[in-house]
Amino acid sequence: xxxxxxxxxxxxxxxxxxxxxxxxxxxxxxxxxxxxxxxxxxxxxxxxxxxxxxxxxxxxxxxxxxxxxxxxxxxxxxxxxxxxxxxxxxxxxxxxxxxxxxxxxxxxxxxxxxxxxxxxxxxxxxxxxxxxxxxxxxxxxxxxxxxxxxxxxxxxxxxxxxxxxxxxxxxxxxxxxxxxxxxxxxxxxxxxxxxxxxxxxxxxxxxxxxxxxxxxxxxxxxxxxxxxxxxxxxxxxxxxxxxxxxxxxxxxxxxxxxxxxxxxxxxxxxxxxxxxxxxxxxxxxxxxxxxxxxxxxxxxxxxxxxxxxxxxxxxxxxxxxxxxxxxxxxxxxxxxxxxxxxxxxxxxxxxxxxxxxxxxxxxxxxxxxxxxxxxxxxxxxxxxxxx
Amino acid sequence: xxxxxxxxxxxxxxxxxxxxxxxxxxxxxxxxxxxxxxxxxxxxxxxxxxxxxxxxxxxxxxxxxxxxxxxxxxxxxxxxxxxxxxxxxxxxxxxxxxxxxxxxxxxxxxxxxxxxxxxxxxxxxxxxxxxxxxx
Numbered sequence: 001x002x003x004x005x006x007x008x009x010x011x012x013x014x015x016x017x018x019x020x021x022x023x024x025x026x027x028x029x030x031x032x033x034x035x036x037x038x039x040x041x042x043x044x045x046x047x048x049x050x051x052x053x054x055x056x057x058x059x060x061x062x063x064x065x066x067x068x069x070x071x072x073x074x075x076x077x078x079x080x081x082x083x084x085x086x087x088x089x090x091x092x093x094x095x096x097x098x099x100x101x102x103x104x105x106x107x108x109x110x111x112x113x114x115x116x117x118x119x120x121x122x123x124x125x126x127x128x129x130x131x132x133x134x135x136x137x138x139x140x141x142x143x144x145x146x147x148x149x150x151x152x153x154x155x156x157x158x159x160x161x162x163x164x165x166x167x168x169x170x171x172x173x174x175x176x177x178x179x180x181x182x183x184x185x186x187x188x189x190x191x192x193x194x195x196x197x198x199x200x201x202x203x204x205x206x207x208x209x210x211x212x213x214x215x216x217x218x219x220x221x222x223x224x225x226x227x228x229x230x231x232x233x234x235x236x237x238x239x240x241x242x243x244x245x246x247x248x249x250x251x252x253x254x255x256x257x258x259x260x261x262x263x264x265x266x267x268x269x270x271x272x273x274x275x276x277x278x279x280x281x282x283x284x285x286x287x288x289x290x291x292x293x294x295x296x297x298x299x300x301x302x303x304x305x306x307x308x309x310x311x312x313x314x315x316x317x318x319x320x321x322x323x324x325x326x327x328x329x330x331x332x333x334x335x336x337x338x339x340x341x342x343x344x345x346x347x348x349x350x351x352x353x354x355x356x357x358x359x360x361x362x363x364x365x366x367x368x369x370x371x372x373x374x375x376x377x378x379x380x381x382x383x384x385x386x387x
Numbered sequence: 388x389x390x391x392x393x394x395x396x397x398x399x400x401x402x403x404x405x406x407x408x409x410x411x412x413x414x415x416x417x418x419x420x421x422x423x424x425x426x427x428x429x430x431x432x433x434x435x436x437x438x439x440x441x442x443x444x445x446x447x448x449x450x451x452x453x454x455x456x457x458x459x460x461x462x463x464x465x466x467x468x469x470x471x472x473x474x475x476x477x478x479x480x481x482x483x484x485x486x487x488x489x490x491x492x493x494x495x496x497x498x499x500x501x502x503x504x505x506x507x508x509x510x511x512x513x514x515x516x517x518x519x520x521x522x
Contacts, residue, residue: 001487115496116486147497156497159486202483355413355504358482369412 004206004251005164007130007141011240015171016131019047022167027055027084028077028126030097032062035089035133040174044088044131056080058100061089064148064155065096070111074103077126085128087165090186091137091146091272094130098145098163101128112147114158122162130165133174135225135238136186137272138193138246140168154266154353164250170243172236180226183238184327187222188277190214190242191320195280196255197248199287199294201362204252211248216302217241219319223326253362256283260375263353267346268338278330281320282375283363285385288313290364332382343380350376388517391471392425392435394451396516401439401449403512410512411444414505418442419498422455424465430521431468441509462494472520475513481506 010018027048029041036042036059045055058076060069077085077100085104087097099111105122114120122128130140143164144157178186191214197203198211217237224234254276260283261276270278284295288310296312299305304319305312321331330336333343351372354360360367367375371387378385389396404410418441425435438458440448452458466474470489473479482503484490492499499506 001489002483003487110495112497113495115492115494117488117491117493149497154501156500158496158500161486352416356501358500358503361480361482361503361507 002202002204003161004204005143005161006247007165007168009141009168009170009243011170015169016043016047016173018167018169019044019129020050022048022051022053022084022129024051024053024083026080026082027053027086028080028082028100029055029057029086029088030061030073030100031057031059031088031093033059035059035093038177040088040133044086053084056082061093061096063092064146065092065099066148067111070096070099070103073100074107077101077104078107083126085126087128087130087139088133090132090134091139094132094137094139094165095145097128097130098139098165099147101126102145102160102163111145112149112156112158114145114160114163116143116160118160120160120162123166127167128165129167129169131169131171131174132239132242134178134182134186135175135190135235135242137189138242138250140165140170141243141246142250144250155262157358168243170239172232172239175235175239176230176232178229180229183222183226183229184329185271185273185277186242187218187225187238187273188280188324188327188329189273190238190245191218191222191323192257192261192273192276192280193249193254194218194241194245195284195298195320196257196359197245197252198298199291199364200249200252200255201364202253203248207248207252210244212298212301214241214245214248215298218245219302219323222323226327254359255363256286256360256367258359259354259357260350260372260379262357262359263350264333266353267349270336270338274329274336277324278333278336279375279379281317281324282379282385284313284317284320286367286371286375286387287363287365288317294364333376333380334382338380340380347373347376388519390519390521391468391475392437392451396518397437397449397451399516400513401446403515404441404446404509407508407512407515410505410508413508414441414444414502417444417502417505419462420458420460422452422458422460422463422465424463425471426465426467428467428469462492462499464490464492466490468521474510475518477510477514481510
């Protein structure tokens with residue numbers, strides 16, 4: 001038995017106008033100060049007002065929101081009593097909104113103790129809308145909340161099917177101004193989601209289709225969106241691709257690039273998309289033989305190879321690296337600016353974190369600690385993984 | 388061969404854990420005790436509660452409790468005999484089991500999710516115990 005969960009997705013021109021059609025009394029918009037400064041919270045509020053809803057903005061979400069921020073947001077929700085929670089922003093804001101939603105319905109709940117066994121009954125108090133402003137983490141469609149353990153320097157995903165938002169609104173106008181670096185980082189995150197979702201041991205017929213379309217669109221449109229942020233068509237397809245990629249991995253599981261990327265990000269604060277995108281080709285090389293048939297299916301679908309499964313796999317790996325190069329992404333950990341001695345000293349911690357990620361056990365070839373250490377080393381030097 | 392969830396089985400599981408170098412390495416930082424509960428189903432008419440005290444790669448104690456108020460473990464995982472069998476036979480990943488609520492978890496899931504390798508090795512330890520499952 002497994003599940004496939006998905007919100008109602010509203011997309012296309014003026015998608016934000018859907019907000020003027022919802023029913024309710026009050027909405028709490030959860031976002032960060034940068035998004036609020038861009039006027040997006042106000043735009044959302046204006047649409048809500050057309051539907052007769054009052055709204056309040058909680059814009060204190062920081063990147064990798066702390067438990068304190070979430071608990072504060074939960075108290076704000078308890079005081080305001082909204083019937084809609086709206087997560088507006090990148091993954092941090094949307095995940096914070098999900099966590100605040102949980103605390104609103106269940107004030108007794110600790111954020112990192114959210115678990116799928118427990119019925120949270122969130123919708124007795126409110127429903128949730130997610131509006132991404134990046135393309136991206138795909139948090140708008142996943143049952144995952146990433147909680148940050150600041151002291152332990154690590155992030156962990158907790159899951160509950162109940163926290164899949166009710167509605168995801170994809171409005172291209174919200175991503176037109178995304179700076180190139182964020183476009184590149186979040187785009188590579190989306191690509192990694194899609195490739196890992198397609199090759200996960202927990203994949204299904206439901207998760208394969210979205211992954212393939214996402215991969216095709218990302219290869220085609222991410223360079224365009226990076227080079228010309230005002231390219232509305234490119235932005236639209238990237239936004240859709242990011243959501244499709246997360247529909248895939250959110251219902252399958254991410255993979256080794258996420259295991260290594262989470263570890264690196266936790267200790268060195270490398271932006272998530274940059275980290276997972278950096279490790280993606282190395283982990284694909286490691287998994288190449290075990291998952292050649294699946295990588296080949298991807299390669300054939302996007303029209304980059306007619307050769308054998310291994311040849312097609314190599315073509316796909318090369319294509320991933322070329323895309324990263326086009327986007328001026330670091331191709332090795334050294335290029336990402338991490339000093340070698342510090343990295344070497346951190347290796348035991350990196351390996352320990354990576355091997356304890358759930359994303360390490362859902363791949364076609366599960367690495368031992370020694371393999372993980374080698375992968376971290378090879379990725380530092382930019383060496384092709386050949387073991 | 389020990390009947391699953393019998394006192395004999397729990398003892399064999401305890402010994403398997405303590406003999407496993409892989410588990411010891413994977414769980415070297417783990418601190419946390421468990422109830423593993425077998426819910427009544429079919430020929431399994433009684434609820435069975437197994438206690439395991441797992442500490443830094445070893446099982447310090449393992450026994451069947453007579454009353455669930457006897458211990459206050461950090462984690463409680465409960466499931467039907469059929470589901471436990473699937474886990475032990477590696478037909479159901481424990482993380483997948485928890486996500487689909489086939490394994491019901493009480494306790495901090497984030498802590499479990501940070502010890503995935505230890506969880507996998509714990510399951511591996513069950514596979515070395517010659518187990519008879521009730522029909």
